[in-house]
Amino acid sequence: MMKQTWDYPGNSSPFPRILSLLAPHGAFLALASVSAALFAVLDASVYVLMIPFVETLFSSAGGPGFASETGMDRLLDATVYRWVDLAGDPLEAIGQIIALIILVFLVKNVFHFSRTYLVARVEQEVNRSLRNQIYGHLVGLDLSFFGRTRLGQVVSRLTTEVEQFRRLVTTELFRVLSGGLEFSVAVIAMLLISWQLTAAAFVVVPLAMIFWGPLVGVLRRLDHKVLHLGGEVTAHVQETFAAIRLVKSSSSENRERERFRSLTGEYFQQFMRAEFVRSLAPPLTELLAAAGTVVILWLGARFVVAGEITGPEFVGFLGLSVKLYSPVKNVAKFPAVAQPGLVAAERIFDFLDTPREICDAFGASSIRGFESTITFEDVSFSYRADEVVLRGISLHADRGDVIALVGPSGAGKSTLVDLLGRFFDVDTGRIMVDGVDIRGLRIGDLRSLFGIVSQDTVLFHDTVRANIAYGRPEASHADIVAAATAAHAHDFITEMPKGYDTIVGERGVELSGGERQRIAIARALLMNRPILVLDEATSSLDTASERVIQEATSRLMVGRTVFVIAHRLSTILSADKILVMDGGEIIEQGDHGTLMAKAGLYRRLYDLQFNEAAAVGSLWPADET
Incomplete structure (x- = not known):
């Protein structure tokens, strides 16, 4: 841009x-x-x-x-x-x-x-x-x-x-x-x-x-x-x-x-x-x-x-x-x-004088929790007038569903979840949460429903404790430890010189990529939001750690609506619904078995990844970086 x-x-x-x-x-x-x-x-x-x-x-x-x-x-x-x-x-x-x-x-x-x-x-x-x-x-x-x-x-x-x-x-x-x-x-x-x-x-x-x-x-x-x-x-x-x-x-x-x-x-x-x-x-x-x-x-x-x-x-x-x-x-x-x-x-x-383009509408409603459904109705969006990023997106997610978004880079996966948090406004169509257009909701209330773990892990030059509790600063030490344990971060944290009071450095430079990712996951778990967005959440983890975290997060996903964005299809095989995106459109959707049977883009991506994995032996545990 x-x-x-x-x-x-x-x-x-x-x-x-x-x-x-x-x-x-x-x-x-x-x-x-x-x-x-x-x-x-x-x-x-x-x-x-x-x-x-x-x-x-x-x-x-x-x-x-x-x-x-x-x-x-x-x-x-x-x-x-x-x-x-x-x-x-x-x-x-x-x-x-x-x-x-x-x-x-x-x-x-x-x-x-x-x-x-x-x-x-x-x-x-x-x-x-x-x-x-x-x-x-x-x-x-x-x-x-x-x-x-x-x-x-x-x-x-x-x-x-x-x-x-x-x-x-x-x-x-x-x-x-x-x-x-x-x-x-x-x-x-x-x-x-x-x-x-x-x-x-x-x-x-x-x-x-x-x-x-x-x-x-x-x-x-x-x-x-x-x-x-x-x-x-x-x-x-x-x-x-x-x-x-x-x-x-x-x-x-x-x-x-x-x-x-x-x-x-x-x-x-x-x-x-x-x-x-x-x-x-x-x-x-x-x-x-x-x-x-x-x-x-x-x-x-x-x-x-x-x-x-x-x-x-x-x-x-x-x-x-x-x-x-x-x-x-x-x-x-x-x-x-x-x-x-x-x-x-x-x-x-x-x-x-730069105006806020996204702000609360006059008379915006308050929302204190997520009850039932998320709906995209014929949504289109573009960052610039001559570049349409999403077109005609329609989807429905019930409370507790795990929705996986897959597709090649630039397909619009991250943009779709950004629209759900109203970081941008749609050009046409609408997005509904519990039957209410999100443009009619207070932005602070809407975003308080989301916990996000992105592929670009963000940590501040502060203690491990402060980074985990960033979205919930009043959390007790016991709650912080519980979240870190669930994210399989507690063990390496306690081995650090000052434990939870260790300064992680600017952007977490004192930690490895996998450790930074687990701190971010612990932060999302501690926030305990009803909607969870995992944007390439395990991209910085070795295979063994990825499996352990999948087990931990699968228990904590119960009762939440989860949007998972992943290139590694092994992480979303159990999703309730998989949306296959390409060129800003949803071209296929269904569960893993249904999409494999269709022999479309999802099947080709799946076969390509697993054939490559078999060829290079990437199923072996890899060293963390």
Whole structure:
């Protein structure tokens, strides 16, 4: 099945949804904003205090007097000069001003700490909440989504791209907010000194703000490609190491190295293209800031000579202009540095917007058990419109029946039982459980009727106990041991270093194939569901173990409806009904004796398997792998 490549229209802003994620943390953001505002005021105050410091210093050295009256003079008269007496001892006044500067620095950094801590709290809360939201949504999506989406892309969104998003939402956005507050305070202080100089300083601000406009779209496209390729690299790593046995047995190490080098090479090229554009931000914004500083120096010197402002006020103005240009540079660079986070947000929201195709119908009924019958009525299904997988399937199973599905690979056997569990919906026809269309039942209730042992045994990196009890976590130790004993797993489990508390490793790597299969069978037995699906359930077992497990499961099948999918016909000779499938259709059905008498496909498959078995001696016990 083709994997989705996730192309993006890029025509909608993610900011409203980003703000909705921040809304639950409004109290902490408000406190962080207050801290940022107070920090901005105190930070600007340090530069304002340089005015009386320089004024006192130059006055004590016999410098010229200062006759101009500005808004800053009035502000200082109302605050600093109430405590500092410039007409008295100059050294004492300078000492008092230095003490004020130190006090302002101390208080300023208290607010800097609180701002940083509160922002970190919000960013981790958003990070955790978003990961939980994505994971919760993905777990609820249908199998069809995972069929068309590479696992590496899923992992990339949950890890790398959530981190990119976190940096955007907290670090970058709050840097712009803090910069805006510092900018505003600096502008107010500069206006109190000279509105003309402030206007001159603003000449370069529009240039810095509009500089990145034409390049934002370029960066957005490039960052989309970078993040997509990052997901492809992750997917390739997972695919390769999940199939490392095949890679080594095929002597394909060099081929995989070359494929990986090709992917990382393409990622490198796209990354560097994006960084080339992004790296233009610092030098060009610095150049604009330098141009603004030149304008201020040229014009400010004339204002000082003309007596419109004082020398100390001009020194303070220059310091404040640095605080002006610093946030301007941050805002100017924001479109560049924010693009990875914005692209990550779009890709994350794309996953979150993926709808569940299979969900409970309005007014869906509850079902607490399986009472009587399962019926397929003229069911057809296709994964894609041009590929019909099942056509015209009709069958009837009573409670307690053992239904065997046989046929060549690709005949539709596994798809048929997937439809019964409503992992996919039928295209036409209907499937009935106890006379009710399964589309009218609650999905959770329907699936709670099934115990499944598949050919691809799934074990988690957890203890043997936890893996057996996965579908019934509240099960007692005695029940777990009973299920393991019935699956002939208890003996090898007790021989393990920690018995039932032994960690089996990722996908059960610490166990042999046969042991993994028996753990899975024990899990299904412990769940004690009324409908049991054995999909190639004994495919990983040697002949001797297969016979023992058949004996154990035959006792436990009593009272259950069982669907058995098997290529090894020896496992289903006693089935109540055998359905022979080919090309998505049921071409024969009946018990073993009836089908042998028909001399159709089933007879040919049976003769072929048993003739081959006799030729190679496969009836002898084989070593487990």
